[in-house]
Amino acid sequence: MYKILTKRELNPTVTLMEIEAPLVANKAQAGQFIILRVDEDGERIPLTVAGCDRARGAVTIIFQIVGGTTMALNAKGEGDYIEDFVGPLGVATKTDGIKKVCVVGGGVGCAIALPVARRFKELGAEVHSIIGFRNKDLVILEDEFRACSEKLEVMTDDGSHGKKGVVTAPLKEWIESGENYDEVIAIGPLIMMKFVVATTKPFNVPTTVSMNPIMIDGTGMCGGCRLTVGGKTKFACVDGPDFNGFEVDFDEAMARSSAYADFERHERERGCNLFKKEAN
Amino acid sequence: MAVEQKKHPMPVQEPKIRARNFEEVALGYTENIAIAEAKRCLNCKNRPCVSGCPVNVPIPEFISKVKEGDFEGAYRQITLASSLPAVCGRVCPQETQCESKCTLGIKFEPVGIGRLERFVADRHNALNTETVEIPQSNGHKVAVVGSGPSGLTCAGDLAKKGYKVTVFEALHLAGGVLVYGIPEFRLPKSIVAKEVETLKKYGVDIQTNVVIGKTLTVDELFEMGYEAVFVGSGAGLPRFMGIPGESLKGVYSANEFLTRSNLMKAYRDDARTPIMRAKKVAVVGGGNVAMDAARTALRLGADEVYIVYRRSMEELPARKEEVEHAEEEGIKFEILRNPVEIMGYNNPDDRRDPKNGFVTGIKVRKCELGAPDEKGRRRPVEIEGSEYILDVDCVIMAIGTSPNPLIKNTTKGLDVNSHGGIIVEESTGKTSKEGVYAGGDAVTGAATVILAMGAGKTAAKAIDEYLSQKDKK
Numbered sequence: 001m002y003k004i005l006t007k008r009e010l011n012p013t014v015t016l017m018e019i020e021a022p023l024v025a026n027k028a029q030a031g032q033f034i035i036l037r038v039d040e041d042g043e044r045i046p047l048t049v050a051g052c053d054r055a056r057g058a059v060t061i062i063f064q065i066v067g068g069t070t071m072a073l074n075a076k077g078e079g080d081y082i083e084d085f086v087g088p089l090g091v092a093t094k095t096d097g098i099k100k101v102c103v104v105g106g107g108v109g110c111a112i113a114l115p116v117a118r119r120f121k122e123l124g125a126e127v128h129s130i131i132g133f134r135n136k137d138l139v140i141l142e143d144e145f146r147a148c149s150e151k152l153e154v155m156t157d158d159g160s161h162g163k164k165g166v167v168t169a170p171l172k173e174w175i176e177s178g179e180n181y182d183e184v185i186a187i188g189p190l191i192m193m194k195f196v197v198a199t200t201k202p203f204n205v206p207t208t209v210s211m212n213p214i215m216i217d218g219t220g221m222c223g224g225c226r227l228t229v230g231g232k233t234k235f236a237c238v239d240g241p242d243f244n245g246f247e248v249d250f251d252e253a254m255a256r257s258s259a260y261a262d263f264e265r266h267e268r269e270r271g272c273n274l275f276k277k278e279a280n
Numbered sequence: 281m282a283v284e285q286k287k288h289p290m291p292v293q294e295p296k297i298r299a300r301n302f303e304e305v306a307l308g309y310t311e312n313i314a315i316a317e318a319k320r321c322l323n324c325k326n327r328p329c330v331s332g333c334p335v336n337v338p339i340p341e342f343i344s345k346v347k348e349g350d351f352e353g354a355y356r357q358i359t360l361a362s363s364l365p366a367v368c369g370r371v372c373p374q375e376t377q378c379e380s381k382c383t384l385g386i387k388f389e390p391v392g393i394g395r396l397e398r399f400v401a402d403r404h405n406a407l408n409t410e411t412v413e414i415p416q417s418n419g420h421k422v423a424v425v426g427s428g429p430s431g432l433t434c435a436g437d438l439a440k441k442g443y444k445v446t447v448f449e450a451l452h453l454a455g456g457v458l459v460y461g462i463p464e465f466r467l468p469k470s471i472v473a474k475e476v477e478t479l480k481k482y483g484v485d486i487q488t489n490v491v492i493g494k495t496l497t498v499d500e501l502f503e504m505g506y507e508a509v510f511v512g513s514g515a516g517l518p519r520f521m522g523i524p525g526e527s528l529k530g531v532y533s534a535n536e537f538l539t540r541s542n543l544m545k546a547y548r549d550d551a552r553t554p555i556m557r558a559k560k561v562a563v564v565g566g567g568n569v570a571m572d573a574a575r576t577a578l579r580l581g582a583d584e585v586y587i588v589y590r591r592s593m594e595e596l597p598a599r600k601e602e603v604e605h606a607e608e609e610g611i612k613f614e615i616l617r618n619p620v621e622i623m624g625y626n627n628p629d630d631r632r633d634p635k636n637g638f639v640t641g642i643k644v645r646k647c648e649l650g651a652p653d654e655k656g657r658r659r660p661v662e663i664e665g666s667e668y669i670l671d672v673d674c675v676i677m678a679i680g681t682s683p684n685p686l687i688k689n690t691t692k693g694l695d696v697n698s699h700g701g702i703i704v705e706e707s708t709g710k711t712s713k714e715g716v717y718a719g720g721d722a723v724t725g726a727a728t729v730i731l732a733m734g735a736g737k738t739a740a741k742a743i744d745e746y747l748s749q750k751d752k753k
Contacts (some may be wrong), residue, residue, distance in 0.1 A: 021407045023495050037452060042542060043552040044452075062402040084452040086489040189618050216553070219491055220684045221460075223518035223533035232519055238685060240412060252527050255637040263554035 002036075002085040003241055005058050007078050010140040012066050015074050022057030024049075024087045029244070030115040031093030031210065031242055034059065035218040037084040038072045043123075045069050046215045047240070048112040050089060062140075067268030089218045090241045095119060098182045098192070100126040103149075103157070104167050104196050106188020106210050107133060110141050111273065112210060114148075121148040126152030128179065130151075130170050131139040131205070136161035167192060168199040174204050183208060186245060190257065194250035209244035211236045215255060285388040290395055295608040299578050302464045302547055304607055306370070309399040310390075313348075316749045318346035321391045324383045328682030329393060332381035334734030335433075337361040337368075339378055339393055340556055346396055355404040358397060364481070364733065365428065365434035366471045369398025371462060372730045373599045384678040392606060406473055412481040418442035420747050423506040425492045425687070428456020429729045430512035430720030434710045434737030434743075439482040441744055446506070447484060450491040453543065456514055457721075457729070461535070463572050465579065466602075469542075493686030498694070498716060504609050507750070508743045510714045511702060512736060515721035516684030520677055523563070530556055530639035534565070534573040534678035539643060541576050558674030561585045562642045564619055565678030566595070569726070571585040573676045585611050586670060590618040590660040612668065617644040622675050641669045680726050687722070701725055709739030717743055 003020040008017055016172050026032060029243040033048045065074050072276035076082065093116050101120050105113030110131045129149040133139050133156045146152050154162030164172070167188075175181070184207045186196035193209040200207045213225045213236050220238035227234050230247035234240065282447045291307040292298070298305050308315065312416070321343040329339040338357050347353035369419060372396035374380075376573035382390030386579045414535050418445050424431045427449040455472040472663070480486065492513070501509050516531030520526050538547040544553035552657060561577040563570050574585045590617050596603055607613070621643040627633035646666035649658040683700040695703045695712035702711055702718040709717040719735025721727055 014487040023490065027495065041545065041550075086450065086452070086491060087495065089491065089494055165574050216536060216544065217451060217460075217493075219517050220308060220686060221514075222520075222539045223520075224536040226520075226527070228527060233522075233526070235517055238517070249527075256527060256529060258637075259556075260554040261634070267552070 001081040003078050004076055004078055004082065004114030005056070007076075010062065011138050013138070014062060014140055015065065016060060016062045016111075017073075018053070018058040018066070019082065020057055020058075021059050021084055021087075023067070024085065025052040025054050025057045025059050025161070027231075028052045028059060030087035030091035030119040031112075032088035032090050033218070034085060035075075035089065036061075036086075036187070038069060038076070039083050042072065042083060043069050043238070044084075044216055046089070046212065046218055048210070048212070048239075049115065050111045051115050051215075059087075062108065064108040067264050078190055080252065089237060091239070093242055094118065095123055095125075099217070100128075100180065100182050102126050102130065102171065102179070102181045102184045103190075104130045104131070104169060104171060104184060104186040104188070105131045105145075106192040107138065108140075109188030109192075109210075110145070113185070113258070114141050114144055116185055117145060118148045126150055127238070128174065129180075130155065130165040132169045132188070133161070135157055151196060160249065164184070167194070168195050169184075171196065172199050175200065175205060175258070181205050186210075190250055190254045192219050193245065193248075194254075197245040197250070199248060201203055206240050209245040209248060211248065211253065213257060228254045283384065283388065284316075284320055285324070285380075287320075287389045287392040287395070288313045290301050290392075292605075296604075298465065298699060299575075299609040302579055304468050305465050307394055308402055310326065311403075311693065313349075313350060314346055314396060314399040317392050317396060318343045320384060321347070322383055328383060329378040329391075332378040333361075334377065334730050335737050336379075337397070337493055342400065343391065343393070343396060347401060348576055351400055351403050352747060354400045358400060362733070363433045364475050366401035366459060367429070367467060367475060368730055368733070369394050369396075369401055369727075370467050370471075375600050377730070399630050405471070409602070411598035412478070412483075414483055415440055415442045418443060419548075420444065421446070421506045422743060422747075423448065423501045423509045424512065424718070425448075425498075425509065425511040426456055426514055426598070426722070427454040427476070427486060428512055428514050428720060429458060430732035430736035430739075431456065431510065432475065433733040434719070434740045435484045436482065437480050437737055437740035438743060439479065439484045442749075443744075444674060445484045446492040447486045447535065448492050448496070449486060449487065449488045451543065452488050454486050454488060456512075460539045461569065461572070462578050462729075463542055466572065475485055483576045491686065493690040496649055498691040498713075502715065507747055508717065509672060510709070510743065511687055511711070511716065511722055511741050512717040512720045512738070513722045513733070515681035516700075517682050518677065519630045519680045521679065523619060523621055525639070526626055526677070528622055528624040528639045529637050530558065530670060531622060532556075532674070532676045534563070534569045534676050535681065537676050538569070538576065541580070541709060542572045547580055550563065556674055557581045558672070559583050560670075560672040561674045561676065562588050562614075562619075562670055562672045563676045563678055564588045565680075566591065567597045567678065567726075568602055568728075570678035571598045571606050573678050575606055575609060577674065577676065578609060578611065582674075586614045586672070587611055587642055588617050588642070588670075590621055591658065592616055595657055614644065615658065616647045616649070618647050618660060619643065619675075619688065620645050620667060623669065639673055639675055641665050641671045642675050643669050681721070683722055691716070696746055707738070708742035710742060712748045715746070735740060
């Protein structure tokens, strides 16, 4: 059992928790992920590490409430326990030799992009960040990004906060204006990462994307997280989650991500009905 | 007295009924059947059956006890050699091991050794009130990586010798392939849990949710005071064929399909982990894992399940009993067939059609058997132009696995072969790294439970010798 040390609502659909897991906290690096189960009989879900405090043995996770499991997790409070928490899994984001980087985060993906941006900052790289959200109510971690970025652009789809538009607009502008990035790192919805790659490819700026496919064991056993990268089958859990964006087959990844759409809808409804009952 | 020529049949659930439930297929011998079967044993002097057993269970000795009705005595005989009798009695391929050597088998059917082993273990577990004698500690700490058959065996043997053993398991539950791979209807999970509990009584500490190679490394285990490490991390990444369509929705590796059903209990109606309940399923492969996947698909509600295998029935590597059970349950064998493509739904007029990207069929090519390969198995030769499509909505690939890369990537000085399997000295399980031993699928690639147990046993003996030597120095 793993204790929830802190819980904070970042916006109405995104929650931050610190979980007590000293062995994981000791090792976790930016770009790696954990797998958790909320309770006995719960499903295993992967979440990327959003930070850790080694002294307190705490690992930060930030999750969007999208389905039955994340609803159940969000129903837990400080001092409660979750059943299982294992990690750190996957390969840490590569930082070698990168002096100037543009970090692009979309939605809850910003939670994963933040530790990456901070890591580059610590290593002395020049960090530019672009973070995008649907509207102002969903904006998270803006101050944190500002603190570790030389340049920051906040984008919203409806223009209710920051600039109106998509993240690729400032990215293209900055690249065209002569910012010579050693690398662009994109973390967010598949469609966003696909378009980031479409933006950087003509300029041949190396682009890393963080993939978050369906996963079960997360340790290289089940093969559920397979992707096609550079024409080869790769496993996000042990080969990734970071991959060369130019080589990822995004269309296939998007198709695979909807394999259980019906089941998930049902679970979400079940979750909502449960809460309704409890409220009554 | 004339010997009964045939084995006493195993009472089983009716095929039509069991094909729709996850209860155990084989129900087990009764006391009377067990004694009658034991009486078939000739108790021959040269004990050929024992040499056919990878862990050398004293078979005639335990069968003699069954004959006398001393079932607990029989249990003690078995456990001199095996830590997991209730498991082995169910999943060992006895027909190619102990029973293949049985003298009675030369003229008649061999003694049902596996069935007797299972009976003895189940009876013990049902009645068991004995308290385990905790061995006196010898002060040495050993780490075991993985709680599958090799790890549990190694841990059990060492604990009984007084070692303080910690088993590190990556998943949330102990048992390895016994819990994520082998289905409930063939090996009830309560039996695995019981065997794990017995090990705990011997003082074995099991730490779940620790991935060696990630959470901790092998070198860190030594720093923590473990003097030897046994690596039984099991098989790893599933293989795919590399044919078009393997990324379509509805294509599973057998590992994923079975893990969802067995470990995550996706077969239950209230499960939180989804699994596709397909109507027509093709399972590619002919081993035990393929049979398990096919029979699981049937129990999840499929109307038709095909085993697609490129050789003939003769070459099927699965246990004979599993193939027979599968046939009785109505699994169809598409033998001498090799898949060339998996077909998917694609509505060109509506990219948002929810059916897009789901499997609709598998194209297979007929084969004939050619000259034998290096292993002596006749090689399948594809017949050009013989392709046809099987209409299915789910395809499960059960064509093997390659070893997990996590430990080799993080352990300096640990040599692996070209397939990624850890290289060991066969007689000891010793690796290229001082104090590190290995066994099971992490060494051999996908093999059987009993071979993994044998490797765990060998390594436990070698670790004991290694640490006893250290004491003398």
